[in-house]
Amino acid sequence: MSEEKKSHVETVKLESNYLRGTLGEELAVDTDSFTKDSTHVLKHYGTYQQDDRDTRAERRAQGLTGKAYSFMVRTRIPGGKLTSRQLLAQLDLADELGNTTLRITSRQGLQLHGILKTNLRETIRRINETQLSTLGACGDVNRNVMCCPAPYTQPIYRQVQVLADQLADHLAPRTPAYHELWLSDPDSGEKTLVGGGQPEEIEPIYGQHYLPRKFKIGIGFTFDNCVDIYTHDIGLLAVVRDDQLVGYNVLVGGGQGTTPAAAKTFPALGQRMAFVAPDRVVDVATAIVKVQRDFGNREDRKVARLKYLVHRWGLSRFKAKVEEYYGQPLADPEPEDVTGHNDHIGWDQQGDGHWFYGLNIENGRILDRDSMQLKSALREICTRLEPGIRLTAHQSLLLTDLQGEQRDEVEAILRRHHVKLSDQYSTVRRWSMACVAWPTCGLAITDSERVLPGVIDQLELELAKLGLEDEPFTVRMTGCPNGCARPYNSDVGLVGKARGRYTVFVGGRLLGNRLNFIYRELVPLEEIVPTLVPLLTYFKQDRMAGESFGDFCDRKGLEDLTAWANQA
């Protein structure tokens, strides 16, 4: 493809000299923001330039020019595994340099918001000092690698975590610019010379252009698809027989993002491509990444994800190309598929005499407010008991490696800080998830995290009236169609379409292996629950034994559901 046809972001990456651009110069000057081109480069270091969208109008009214800029800083944490010390360091950063909150993301990462440009370097340096990294948390590279976070002692759990770590290390950008820009003393004059090196020496996997778009990998089990493997560019399904992990079914081309006005875009489920032995997975994943690097669309970022390449070529042609890059034929996938889902919430035994506690955190936001001091409670638990920490794909966390006698202490600390124990959450709230959206997300059309709790309040009442309060089904909300809370395979998806209005999707499922469909468009926030009530009533009356709400909606289909709702 000629350089002229490539998108502007491609040119910026190519000319950035392995993600340097003018970031060094811009960091050195006393401004509150970066130039537009530099923000594209900046993302690869796990940080986004944002502004407080709540204050835009007020600032205009006050005659202030420009925006109230600050930065989101994302830490990538393979499998969501970290220590109490690392979590405490992030909480310190949130309090000292951020907006005093810390956010667990839908990909087992952590996000700080409200970091000022002058504090960016210190923030990233301090995260690295705790042996965590922001490199590749965003940008056109492989993102955080997800895997089941449960700390059970059976070897298969350790094996998937080891694989997540290996993939994360192997596919991390290797540019020395990360160290140079963020970790070395800017006044020391320390510079790493990369200008003369060959692309294959500096970035053997990515080259000078990096990937056409973001890239995501998740590793799940057949009996526990808690990481939603069908939604990743590469989904790895661990095939376990007689307690042994015999290999992985490799799924390709999953993804959620879509632009409703552009018919060429769509959410897609991963397609089952091959079965690969455990020790070959990193090489096969690398071959897939390289195929996307060389053949993914670099003209139009809307259709640049791997799913569009798989769609354009078809699975057989895509597989043949991966085999060519890998150097060997690949076996067909084994019959195993996902059969279960576990959010790991509540108390459970690890198998080594220790316990873990899955603490439900509503929409992943760790903060103190008058009615509940979650941040302080976690600080006290981490300081006094030093549990291991695992972040879940549902924006919650597990406190691990606890002694039996520490269980009461954990609960007492949570209670003292007015934090609800996991069993005090309703089933519907436990299985709900919202993206960040307003006010920090620059792409948000409307609210998500700030309004979902109110929607759930109403739903709880209606479900109780119908006697459906114990019914597990997923409700996922996003402030725009990009799909950051994975709303397109959930039982109920609520997707921001206009300010205060949402598209209501139904018919997905907890297992994550079916897309939902649009039930109603442009539903005002306050009408969401009234829109769902007739469907829930119908479900209660006409469901088959054991049928879930999503399965029911899928079986009935749009026409039938609409006819019922119209006469109800």
Ligand code: SRM
């Ligand atoms: Fe996302 C862009 C937040 C998981 C699909 N996402 C964004 C940005 C960075 C907005 C932007 O580009 O300016 C959001 C920052 C908001 C803020 O203020 O923090 C953002 N995404 C998030 C997080 C924090 C949502 C959350 O509440 O947890 C998640 C961070 C995960 C992490 O730790 O890495 C997050 N984003 C996802 C997921 C879910 C997943 O990966 O499992 C998806 C759908 C899966 C997928 O990628 O297809 C997702 N985010 C997007 C997209 C659409 C991509 C596409 O292919 O069309 C965008 C927009 C884009 O890339 O142009 C986006």
Ligand code: SF4
């Ligand atoms: Fe922002 Fe949209 Fe992602 Fe929500 S789904 S965080 S509104 S980009």
